Amino acid sequence: xxxxxxxxxELTTLTERLHRDGIIGLPGAFSRDWVRRLGEDIDTAxxxxxxxPDGAVGRGPNRYYxxxxxxQLRGFAELAGHPWITAVAEAVLGPDYRIVEVxxxxxxxxxxDQPWHRDFxxxxxxxxxxxxxxxxxxxxxxxxxxxxGPFEIAPGTHWDDGAAFDHGMFPPRTAYPRYxxxxxxxxxxxxxxxxxxxxxxxxGTANQSAKSRPVLVLGxxxxxxGNDARHDTAVTREFRASLPESVRAHLxxxxxxxxxxxxxxxxxxxxxxxxxx
Numbered sequence: 001x002x003x004x005x006x007x008x009x010e011l012t013t014l015t016e017r018l019h020r021d022g023i024i025g026l027p028g029a030f031s032r033d034w035v036r037r038l039g040e041d042i043d044t045a046x047x048x049x050x051x052x053p054d055g056a057v058g059r060g061p062n063r064y065y066x067x068x069x070x071x072q073l074r075g076f077a078e079l080a081g082h083p084w085i086t087a088v089a090e091a092v093l094g095p096d097y098r099i100v101e102v103x104x105x106x107x108x109x110x111x112x113d114q115p116w117h118r119d120f121x122x123x124x125x126x127x128x129x130x131x132x133x134x135x136x137x138x139x140x141x142x143x144x145x146x147x148x149g150p151f152e153i154a155p156g157t158h159w160d161d162g163a164a165f166d167h168g169m170f171p172p173r174t175a176y177p178r179y180x181x182x183x184x185x186x187x188x189x190x191x192x193x194x195x196x197x198x199x200x201x202x203x204g205t206a207n208q209s210a211k212s213r214p215v216l217v218l219g220x221x222x223x224x225x226g227n228d229a230r231h232d233t234a235v236t237r238e239f240r241a242s243l244p245e246s247v248r249a250h251l252x253x254x255x256x257x258x259x260x261x262x263x264x265x266x267x268x269x270x271x272x273x274x275x276x277x
Contacts, residue, residue, distance in 0.1 A: 006087045015091045022158035022200030026084050027192045035190040039141035041073050042104050042214045057264035062110040067103040067262045071239040080247045088195050092132055093222040099250045100228040101219025107149045111207040116179050119198035121168025133225040136198045137218040140188040149207030154182040157201035232262045
């Protein structure tokens with residue numbers, strides 16, 4: 001499946017909405033067959049990660065995050081080179097944006113409501129100049145149903161001052177009523193993607209089904225944003241050489257002879273607490 005380029009007017013509308021809301025949805029970016037292969041690769045990587053110490057990090061009861069290397073995904077080149085993703089990334093982060101993270105979240109059956117949070121403290125450049133310096137691309141591996149613990153986000157909160165947030169990420173409970181009032185639950189289907197600022201206040205909700213809801217995360221940075229320090233992305237020489245130059249240009253990670261399994265660096269403070277009330 002080769003997606004058409006975004007018309008200039010549509011790209012302008014999308015980037016304006018991203019700056020206003022902190023999230024945009026792009027339905028039908030990939031074929032369902034492509035997503036099925038993605039789901040198989042996530043299942044394989046998840047089983048491998050859970051079989052070794054610190055291979056998966058807990059983000060609340062029955063909820064995990066796993067960082068992986070790009071070549072663990074057979075469709076990485078199609079993902080990183082998708083014309084809708086690259087167009088939005090260039091428009092928001094600049095033409096020299098970097099791929100700094102590949103991973104996935106898996107809320108299993110029994111996962112509970114996460115506390116409202118952003119994924120890292122607001123960078124000074126964002127606080128001073130209202131410029132987004134990073135984006136997260138999310139790709140669901142399943143059709144999201146209401147009982148599967150859908151992602152919930154409070155549009156527009158990426159600009160909220162986080163001075164009173166614990167660790168710069170966790171707002172006080174007194175702010176929860178506002179987030180609940182703003183909140184939108186997302187029900188993407190296989191093939192849909194979203195692009196968001198990870199500063200936008202969000203949470204995973206309780207998974208009341210018997211199914212898991214794996215979601216791929218592709219993290220992108222503007223030059224100098226510094227989120228690469230939080231991740232251990234690497235590629236082998238052979239894999240890097242197999243990628244189109246348009247994708248290689250955005251990979252500034254170490255090039256190695258043999259990949260080492262990634263040890264998750266830390267759990268995000270607070271998410272292990274589960275239900276935020």
